[in-house]
Amino acid sequence: MPYEPTRTSTTPPARYGNPVYHPTAIQQPQMWPAELPPGVEMVTLPGGYRTLAYTHPAAPAPAPPAAVQPIPAWAKTTALLAPTLGGGIAAAGFGISYAAPGLIAMTEALWAAIALIAAGTLAPLLLRTTRGTGRAAPVQQVTQHISASGMFGRATGTLNNR
Numbered sequence: 001m002p003y004e005p006t007r008t009s010t011t012p013p014a015r016y017g018n019p020v021y022h023p024t025a026i027q028q029p030q031m032w033p034a035e036l037p038p039g040v041e042m043v044t045l046p047g048g049y050r051t052l053a054y055t056h057p058a059a060p061a062p063a064p065p066a067a068v069q070p071i072p073a074w075a076k077t078t079a080l081l082a083p084t085l086g087g088g089i090a091a092a093g094f095g096i097s098y099a100a101p102g103l104i105a106m107t108e109a110l111w112a113a114i115a116l117i118a119a120g121t122l123a124p125l126l127l128r129t130t131r132g133t134g135r136a137a138p139v140q141q142v143t144q145h146i147s148a149s150g151m152f153g154r155a156t157g158t159l160n161n162r
Contacts, residue, residue, distance in 0.1 A: 033042070036052070043053045146157035 031052075036042070039054055039057065040052055041055045042050055043055070044050050142159065144157055144159050146155050148155040
C-alpha cells in the first residue's frame with residue numbers, strides 16, 4: 001500500500017485505477033511563548049522560515065578574576081634554592097669525574113700502606129715465636145758515653161760491654 005499523507009485531496013483516479021494524491025499545506029499548531037519547554041525557542045532560519053529549535057543554554061559570564069595574592073616567602077626561597085642545589089650537584093658530579101683516577105690511585109696507595117703496617121706489626125711477632133724454640137741466650141747490655149765540646153768539636157766516648 002503506498003504512503004498516504006494524513007491530509008490530502010483526491011482527484012479522479014488516473015489510469016489503472018490509482019488515485020493521484022496532492023498533498024495540501026499542513027497548518028502548524030501555534031504555541032504561545034509561555035508554552036514552550038525550556039531549551040526550545042522560535043528561531044528564524046537563513047531562508048526566512050521561522051521554526052522551533054533546541055538551543056544551548058547561555059553560558060554563565062566568567063567570574064571576575066580574584067585579587068592577586070602575593071607569593072609566600074617560602075615559595076620564593078624554594079624557587080631560588082632549586083637551581084642552586086641542582087647546580088651544586090652538577091658541579092660535584094663534574095669534580096668527582098675529574099678526581100676519580102686520583103681516588104683510585106689513592107685507594108691503591110692506602111692498601112699498600114695497610115699491608116706495610118700489617119707486615120711491620122706481624123714480623124716481630126713471627127720472629128719472636130721462631131727464636132724461642134732453642135735455649136735462651138744471655139742478654140748482652142751495651143752502654144756508651146759520648147761527650148763533645150762545641151758544635152764542631154771532636155767527640156770522645158767509652159763503650160762498656162757487660
